[in-house]
Amino acid sequence: MSSTKLTQLLHIKYPIIQAPMFLVSNVAMVREAMHAGIAGCIPALNYRTLDELRAAIKDLKKAKVEGGSFGFNLIVNKSNLKYKGQLEVLCEEGCDFIITSLGSPEETINQAHAAGIKVFCDVTDLKFAKKVEALGADAAIAVNNEAGGHRGNLSPEKLIKLLTENLSIPVISAGGVGCKADIEKMLSFGAEGVSVGSPFIASVEAGVTDEYKQACVDYGADDIIMTERISGTPCTVINTPYVQKIGTKATWLENMLNKNRKLKKWVKMVRFSIGMKATEKAAKKATYKTVWVAGPSIEHTKEILPVKAIVSNLVN
Structure with missing residues (x-):
């Protein structure tokens, strides 16, 4: 090049x-x-x-x-x-x-x-x-x-x-x-x-589990979807059975609170904290709660x- x-x-x-x-x-x-x-x-x-x-x-x-x-x-x-x-x-x-x-x-x-x-x-x-x-x-x-x-x-x-x-x-x-x-x-x-x-x-x-690495081998571009369940902002993840089970949309309560200007910031912070803990657990430990962040280039x-x-x- x-x-x-x-x-x-x-x-x-x-x-x-x-x-x-x-x-x-x-x-x-x-x-x-x-x-x-x-x-x-x-x-x-x-x-x-x-x-x-x-x-x-x-x-x-x-x-x-x-x-x-x-x-x-x-x-x-x-x-x-x-x-x-x-x-x-x-x-x-x-x-x-x-x-x-x-x-x-x-x-x-x-x-x-x-x-x-x-x-x-x-x-x-x-x-x-x-x-x-x-x-x-x-x-x-x-x-x-x-x-x-x-x-x-x-x-x-x-x-x-x-x-x-x-x-x-x-x-x-x-x-x-x-x-x-x-x-x-x-x-x-x-x-x-x-x-x-x-x-x-x-x-x-890479400092993640072999399961996460292997998922990037086994899944492809068509398996990447957007979820709001990590940070409150749409984020791409591998569409594992666990992701399918929990869904990809914010809860009705989060949607309602996000309409309140004063509360919106705090709702996002809580969602971010919960989502980051879930992704860290999936990335670093063996767990059935597999929320693995990746992009379509894993194809x-x-x-x-x-x-x-x-x-x-x-x-x-």
Whole structure:
């Protein structure tokens, strides 16, 4: 694959970011991603304490190689009570880039740039993309309607072209990439690189159960559905028998309370807390309550492989 603005920004061999995945991403995955010539990213929320986050950064700095790059994802809205502390640690210890999600990245951009850290911002539409560009973002991550987890509403082609025609900063496509042909398609639409998540769930190094990994092998694109039962916001999951049993819609009580402006915020926080505990249990322990987050790109996942082999499949 030829050099792109993303490979130049992060000094990596291939224009690929191993996407940050809640509960899944870890130091081992990112270390192997860097050794394979791509960038790796971990959600800061995967670490319960700031000391654990600091230790992870130090481990990755030791593991960094030429042609590899690492970063962290920050949830930058008020619901993340750990945000300010996480940002402070990242700026103190240093990393190559930060990906922001779900809120205004202004504070993150200002502090990260002062520390020499690049900032990429998740966006799903042109309006927010223009805002983050004006704030000084180094790139926009275009989250399309084929992404896993909380996805956008526009197709990869429509979103990439909309952003590239109206922004001066690089656009990185997120969603719908499971093989080399998918990467080439996103680049042909104008993207400078891709963020790839779901194919790496079924990696040897992923910090989840073998059952979760095997599910990404056994199920395919047609088995991915949207549920409101995790965070209150539609999220993609594998349509397991347990998901079918509990349903995918918010309860009548949640729907009623969500209509109340004062209570809506608290209802979402409670739903998020309950949903995250359920997904963590399914990801980390053997349980019949299988709520596994994934995107349609698991269609191309045929076996559990080391990260390096997954990267090799993507670029070769």
